[in-house]
Amino acid sequence: MRPNQPSLTPAGEVKRAQPPTLRDVAEAAGVHAATASRALNPSTRRLVSAETARRVIKAAKTLGYQPNPIARSLKTAKSSTVGLVIPDLTNPLFPPIVRGIEDVLEAEGFSAWIVNTDNDPERERARIDSLRSRQVEGLIIATARVDHPFLEALHEQGVKMVLVNRRVENLEVPCVTADDATGIALAVRHLAELGHRRIAHLAGPHSTSTGVVRSRAFRHAIRDHGLEDDPSLTVECAHWNEADGATAMRELLDRDNRFTAVVAGNDLIALGCYDVFAERGISCPDEMSVVGFNDMPFIDKLRPPLTTVGVPHHDIGAEAARMLLDCIEEPDRRPRSLLLPVTLVVRDSTAPPSARPSS
Amino acid sequence: MRPNQPSLTPAGEVKRAQPPTLRDVAEAAGVHAATASRALNPSTRRLVSAETARRVIKAAKTLGYQPNPIARSLKTAKSSTVGLVIPDLTNPLFPPIVRGIEDVLEAEGFSAWIVNTDNDPERERARIDSLRSRQVEGLIIATARVDHPFLEALHEQGVKMVLVNRRVENLEVPCVTADDATGIALAVRHLAELGHRRIAHLAGPHSTSTGVVRSRAFRHAIRDHGLEDDPSLTVECAHWNEADGATAMRELLDRDNRFTAVVAGNDLIALGCYDVFAERGISCPDEMSVVGFNDMPFIDKLRPPLTTVGVPHHDIGAEAARMLLDCIEEPDRRPRSLLLPVTLVVRDSTAPPSARPSS
DNA sequence: TGATAGCCCGCACTCGTTTGCAGTCCATGC
DNA sequence: GCATGGACTGCAAACGAGTGCGGGCTATCA
Incomplete structure (x- = not known):
């Protein structure tokens, strides 16, 4: 029987x-x-x-x-599975990307293993090892560190991967990112057209590739518009979050009170600015304009609704997934990278500079 | 060789x-x-x-x-893997729960497959089938529908599962949820103590178990405090989101302008209220108090910061995972359910009713 | 009628691990 | 001296699917 x-x-x-x-x-x-x-x-x-x-x-x-996918995987050494490496699912940036990825994977019969690294390299290595032992056919890596301790090693071992929200120099790996540079350029242009001349930048950490790309783009844009190019108007935040955004904003205000607008490295940093405005009784946008980056969900519900750069997160995920599937199907294709267009979403946190100087 | x-x-x-x-x-x-x-x-x-x-x-x-986990799974018919069924990862409610789940699973050498159902029963069934064919050892189900077309069937087939944020009657399945009833009671008490007598409720959809639990609790609390118990002060939203919250709020305002406070089914519905306040020039909290439910991230950054019921999302996930692991290890244990304590987080969207009537 | 080719299909092995069973070896007891 | 038992360890058969190889059958042609 x-x-x-x-x-x-x-x-x-x-x-x-x-x-x-x-x-x-x-x-x-x-x-x-x-x-x-x-x-x-x-x-x-x-x-x-x-x-x-x-x-x-x-x-x-x-x-x-x-x-039975397990039996099939054992025999074929394929799993119809890819690994998805992100710092922290709790960061509102990632869920839409994840959905984008899953939507295209699912259509091709693939699924994704999600792992959170909390930006801890040790943990990242361990989680990636565990993914590989589960026979994932490729990796989508969204952890944003600019150094790549073992990405290179993985790549040399022939692990298929694509990077999202991050570029790595000297590494032949495809990546898909938002067009950070034009995003920043749009923000600066918007502020310049409103009449701002002295604009500050709260940069993301330079240990992340987006941090350096955006702050480089900021300097470029400032020069292109012939605005005041004062290096002391840029300060680097320790992390991409509100608390460190607030600290950076305080530092900036303490040493210079003549700027009338700030472009924040991302929306969370902009939120930090809001906190400082409340602390010090600065009114936004009357006395100070702010523009963020990412257009996070619910960011339009703030007071004032934040002007920010809209990023097609879902598309980023979808394109990354498609690109990874391409790599898996034709391993010999040359890696190509994708820069997705961004848009400026103007809301109420930006306005012409007021006549009276900001406090 | x-x-x-x-x-x-x-x-x-x-x-x-x-x-x-x-x-x-x-x-x-x-x-x-x-x-x-x-x-x-x-x-x-x-x-x-x-x-x-x-x-x-x-x-x-x-x-x-x-x-090689694949070979091991094939032989042992175990996978050290559980399925995680949620409606939509993009809903800010879920990421913290997911992290809670993964944190305890990871400690036990388990991992989670996440699937999104978009609350489509057809899709849910398909995704669950795919999870089962991948030999998951159990399911954590966070989709909130109150009817359970095939949960029963799954249960009878001996599939281990635990429900989160949802209770199902007449089904011997463990669940872990927030203590919705006391949450609502706290909210009503808070408003009563501020002096409100006529309080409205924007209920979540009654097709979800939390929707019915919360609105039942609302009626209870209203009676307990001897407040005006008017059924027409409760309206049901079609979905748990801003748009439907706004629609319900408009409907309510159109037919009654004498209430001074509203307890929203959750934070998103409260956000819908904010939208309507902006439309109609109602000032919150001066003319109208609102309390939400969930204490979503960034909800404290709104203007005004939302008074809401704080829910231990991470703990809910962690407890659910622990409970599922228990079920897997000792299949014969009686299912027990867990009600996690909530707290009222008072911010600036609630205040004593003003002397002048609301518009 | 016999050789040949081509189409189908079954045999048997493989993927990497686990596990019941049986065998070996040594020490102990009578 | 031989049986008994216990402690280890090897053998081989699984788990479920995929695949190279060869054999059987039919059709075609000389």
């Missing part, structure tokens, strides 16, 4: 039916398991007669046969 | 080393693969001599051996 068939024990009660296996459908179709395998697999179906294929497929359907 | 050993092709170039397998470490330790397996597995280690165990473990370490 086959244990994985519904069957009666001597006592008479019904034993739990195990899911049907390939042999079950083969048996039901009066055929060998090997033939059933070929019939079920579209790419080998031409090896069996049309008639038997039909019979096997029908048997599979009536039994509700689902191939 | 073993193909999975580093080796030289006739042409002389080094072929890529495949990860070492159990037989490799067995060979290196001068022992049979079966013995190596027993030596490496703590629970069977007592079957081999201390000396061989030492040798095998050492060999495994020097080769950098990692057991």
